[in-house]
Amino acid sequence: MHAKELKCKVAGIGAWGNYFDSWQALQALLNGDTLPDSASKGPKPAVIPANERRRAPLPVRLAVESSWQATQSANVSPDALTCVFVSGLGDTDLTDYMCRTLASEHKELSPTKFHNSVHNAPAGYWTISTHTMSAANSVAGYQQSVSLALLEAIIQCESEGVPVLVTFYDAPVADVLQPILSNQQAFAFSLIIYPDAADIEGVALSVTVQNTPVEKWPTLRNTSDYISSLYSDNPSARVLCLAEIFSQPNNNATIAMPLSKATSIAFNCV
Template sequence: MKPIYLKAISIIAPGIKNWKEAKAIFNEEIAYEAQAVTKKLDTFLAPNTQRRASRNIQLALASVQQICLDSPFDSEKLLYVFTSCNGDLTIFHQINSALNLPGHPVSPTKFHNSVHNAPAGYTSIALNTQSPSTSIASFQDSFANGLLEATVQSLSTQKDCLLVAYDEIPPEPLLSLFPVKADFSCAFILSTNAENALCRLDISITKGQKISSMKNSQFERLRHCNPQAKVIPLLHTIACKENQSIFMGYNQLQLKIKVSGFSQ
């Protein structure tokens, strides 16, 4: 596969507010403290629309806002790929609980938030764009699948692509069934153009490789806190400007991500 270039990153994670802070933490310039993600998240949404958006949607859009504010990209010219392990399990639980009540009082707002591409829809509203989007889910391997999908779309169309990965902690009835211990979201802008890129990514599918992990025990716990946090070894490599390959789970195989070509 041809190389893809990473132009921008955003991240919202336990103890990490943004990519600038993540770089400082991964380079051990500041101490890492695993604090819960703040309840209030900044998004491009108008106040009335934000109130209707679920926590899961707001997590996705907070990463979108961060990356758009930090990078000069035209939202109308971007492709969009959204990836989530589970979709919105809080909404799923609330709707199923309502269906068990007399009269089945399902909220219309919760119903339209229940569709898997709701974050993509809210993003199109927030950015006033009609660009195409893809929304996928593949449980523990959702980030790897999202990254591959975004890369293929960018390479095949020669357009920049915004990848958004997100999952929130599900409510208690579902918590034991899904591997999400903390809220997490991040976003990449991928491009076929090497100019002003953070680094170059060469992506391929392989087998028999050990999944990349973190030597630092705190970062390793962070990697396990959320399916989307499987990206932590890749983010650490980029933050520290290390030329090496990262391996992520991809169904029964592995996604190999060779990182190189760092900007000065």
């Protein structure tokens, strides 16, 4: 049985992390530039109205800032895009708050925190802020979040013939969940993908699901402590293996990512 090859074009990219505030800044780090002297606390996406932005938790602001950058890079209106948002564990600070409150004597939850605790909160903030009426899916896949979200987005892009925004985001993990995931870095990354037949400029990407497992994620060329820590600890930052290819002038490469215990997903970038 031959696996079907899926194809798309990457037309825009956005990114945000504690030591970079754009795809261009992340590219520079991936290509060997030194870190800035100080880290940033978090993005302030202008597309979210000021009152809502003040109440928005870090995962929401990460996802929305990265998504907005990608739409600007692709020169596309956000309301033209179907969306896929993905996070390995979601907002663990709010998960911890909810569990502690409900386990206490006084069980009154903050309405704002309850509102923000749902896994699709970033997608909700994005679609409301940008007046997007297209479908917006929210995915969680722990360590396989990147490969699952990419497959979901590319299948939608090809089968429905529509451009898709796919955004990966994870914030530092709450202390109580550190034994499960040790991530202490904020990261967000967004791609705008178009059907392969679309008359636009972009990086061509072909994808195949393989009936052979891959146990390890691809090795990065960049070996800096910061990038290595991001890649190993932040589930959404596993997309850096693809971002590193995009950051090169001649980005011909093939990589394979884990997908499940019995399958993997191969990406060929041309």
